[in-house]
Amino acid sequence: MASDRDMLKTGTNELELVDFRILKKVGDSVYEGIYGVNVSKVKEIIKIPKLTELPGAPEFIEGIFDLRGVVIPVVNLAKWMGIEVPTGVKSKPRIVIAEFADIQVGFIVSEAKRIRRISWADIEPATFTASDGALDKSKITGVTKIEDGDVLLILDFESIVQDLGLYHPDVEIKTDVEKFDGTAMVLDDSMTARKIVKDALEAMGLNVYEATDGEDALKKLEDIHTQGGIPNLKVIISDVEMPRMDGFHFAAKVKEDTRFKEIPIVFNSSISDQFAESRGQEAGGEGYLVKFDANKFVPEIARVIKSHISL
Secondary structure (H helix, E strand, O other), X not given: OHHHOOOOOOOOOEEEEEEEEEEEEEOOEEEEEEEEEEHHXXXXXXXXXXXXXXXXXXXXXXXXXXXXXXXXXXXXXXXXXXXXXXXXXXXXXXXXXXXXXXXXXXXXEOEEEEEEEEEHHHOEOOOOOOOEOOEOHHHEEEEEEOHHHOEEEEEOHHHHHHHHOOOOOEOOOOOOOOOOOOEEEEEOOOHHHHHHHHHHHHHOOOEEEEEOOHHHHHHHHHHHHHOOOHHHEEEEEEOOOOOOOOHHHHHHHHHHOOOOOOOOEEEEEXXXXXXXXXXXXXXXXXXXXXXXXXXXXXXXXXXXXXXXXXX
């Protein structure tokens, strides 16, 4: 889907969201839930094809279908969220095919409305637990206000798919990895993702600073600089999707600052579309990794650190 649109200029701190809706019955009324997912994670949006049922699968797995030689499992998002969908209400159900970490999963939604361009600065982290059954704040990467005072929830499809057991990241770190002296920084709005990366970096001998997003990381860099610790900072590992300031915008700011521009940056994101790596390079990144494969993460970080040391 991203290939059909002009890509956002790297470093603008904006993202494009697919705005989709899920209808919910509340008493005698129908409520329209407003949700979004990053365009970079959407392969395409299609009408619901004929599905092949999977015997013994949970009720929210509607089945599978073949899309140009790729077998796609299909999740009924409303059923997974525990939402009672109204009957007899006119809608345009679609399957949003998401791609991340090199896998594809389809999600049935009531309607796909439009694409929105939003600044990460206008997106706030989720600080609540929604009343939609399984939908808690760990499945929401952020919230933003739209027209008419409505609120759009940005869903973390990757986290949902992990919960469904359709995706298992390889987080096992070998004990004989190459060791380095110094420090590293990891920024990610997910506490779980930060811990995975931190554990890997510490296994490589590095002490780790943590930040929750680009703004937080810039403040941490200022503190490290004040304390004279920049020469020991060997690498920065950055997520891409983060509220307030995304990874590409953060990297662009770092590379503009003479105090920090020599610190190598490696992006570590679940976005795996064809443009992601080139956008990372444009922002100043020395590497781009798809979350999370320890067998790829450790060698790539070692390569980047050694390349920086040899300069």
